Amino acid sequence: MDKRRKYGFLLGVVAAALAGAAYYATRAFTAKVPEADGRKPEYVMLARDLYEDYERDEAAAAARYTDKLIELTGVVEATGETSDGHLTVRLATGGDFGSVACEFPDSAKAPATGTLVVIKGYCAGFNMDVLLLRCAFAPTKTQGQ
Amino acid sequence: MSRASTGIIALLLLGAAALPCRCMAQDKYGSRNGTITFFSDAPLEDITAVNRHAASVLVPATGAIEFSVLIRAFEFEKAMMQEHFNESYLESRKFPKAVFKGRLVARGGDDLTKAGMHDADVEGLLTIHGVERQLHATATLSVGDQRITAKSTFQVRPADHGITIPAIVREKIAKEIQVTVDITYLKL
Numbered sequence: 001m002d003k004r005r006k007y008g009f010l011l012g013v014v015a016a017a018l019a020g021a022a023y024y025a026t027r028a029f030t031a032k033v034p035e036a037d038g039r040k041p042e043y044v045m046l047a048r049d050l051y052e053d054y055e056r057d058e059a060a061a062a063a064r065y066t067d068k069l070i071e072l073t074g075v076v077e078a079t080g081e082t083s084d085g086h087l088t089v090r091l092a093t094g095g096d097f098g099s100v101a102c103e104f105p106d107s108a109k110a111p112a113t114g115t116l117v118v119i120k121g122y123c124a125g126f127n128m129d130v131l132l133l134r135c136a137f138a139p140t141k142t143q144g145q
Numbered sequence: 146m147s148r149a150s151t152g153i154i155a156l157l158l159l160g161a162a163a164l165p166c167r168c169m170a171q172d173k174y175g176s177r178n179g180t181i182t183f184f185s186d187a188p189l190e191d192i193t194a195v196n197r198h199a200a201s202v203l204v205p206a207t208g209a210i211e212f213s214v215l216i217r218a219f220e221f222e223k224a225m226m227q228e229h230f231n232e233s234y235l236e237s238r239k240f241p242k243a244v245f246k247g248r249l250v251a252r253g254g255d256d257l258t259k260a261g262m263h264d265a266d267v268e269g270l271l272t273i274h275g276v277e278r279q280l281h282a283t284a285t286l287s288v289g290d291q292r293i294t295a296k297s298t299f300q301v302r303p304a305d306h307g308i309t310i311p312a313i314v315r316e317k318i319a320k321e322i323q324v325t326v327d328i329t330y331l332k333l
């Protein structure tokens with residue numbers, strides 16, 4: 001009787017462990033790519049500083065910023081929409097050519113050109129512009145805070 | 146006729162003579178948000194990824210065309226597939242961009258600088274994962290005032306670009322990936 005209970009208990013533990021493993025594996029397999037909204041950024045900086053880092057040394061900037069959640073403060077240079085309705089916001093960098101391009105997961109309300117905004121997004125790299133994906137607007141910090 | 150009048154007329158004639166040369170200048174068109182979609186149709190799973198930030202320049206007079214695409218800007222539905230794509234298959238930390246340099250050749254002697262719809266052949270070098278390969282494709286262009294829209298669909302074999310798919314997921318990734326390009330250029 002003791003042996004039966006013992007083996008029954010062990011079987012239960014193994015079954016529970018397998019069920020747990022299957023649950024986490026399914027969650028990991030079906031998990032969606034994380035969005036920026038509600039997450040703490042790894043870097044907080046001005047849009048022009050991020051662009052200048054890439055201009056100065058693209059490889060070093062890529063090693064530092066790729067896939068990182070970055071919160072940027074900048075002035076809206078232009079807004080647009082991708083062919084499938086995603087809002088894009090370009091932040092001015094003071095340069096002649098490039099900007100920081102921020103793509104939002106859906107058609108959010110576009111801010112007016114010239115507005116100071118704070119945007120969080122995941123850095124995908126540099127290709128004429130610095131590109132941030134899966135972006136979200138963050139509250140604008142007032143002066144002195 | 147006074148010397149001043151002669152001088153002014155000469156200047157005007159010189160300016161008029163220069164006009165045709167300026168009109169024949171090779172206008173450039175550019176885009177920073179072309180859409181590139183790839184689709185893998187495999188026995189166990191269909192996978193789609195979209196990149197909405199392809200950068201490209203086109204010179205219709207010569208057909209010269211170049212693309213530069215950030216690999217990390219391809220967006221997948223599932224986080225695990227996006228991670229495998231970047232870390233294991235395309236190794237995007239080592240090879241962050243895919244690049245195409247080539248030429249559009251209009252069919253039937255068409256002139257790509259003229260407004261209207263045009264069919265064209267695309268020839269050039271496609272570099273993915275650090276490996277360069279010749280690409281032949283077809284494209285449809287719609288040329289308008291200050292704007293050109295181009296669309297093309299072609300197949301790419303990951304193996305041709307040194308991309309190794311592990312045996313364990315081989316049935317989930319197609320041997321040929323369908324790539325669709327949809328881009329609107331504005332005159333620069």
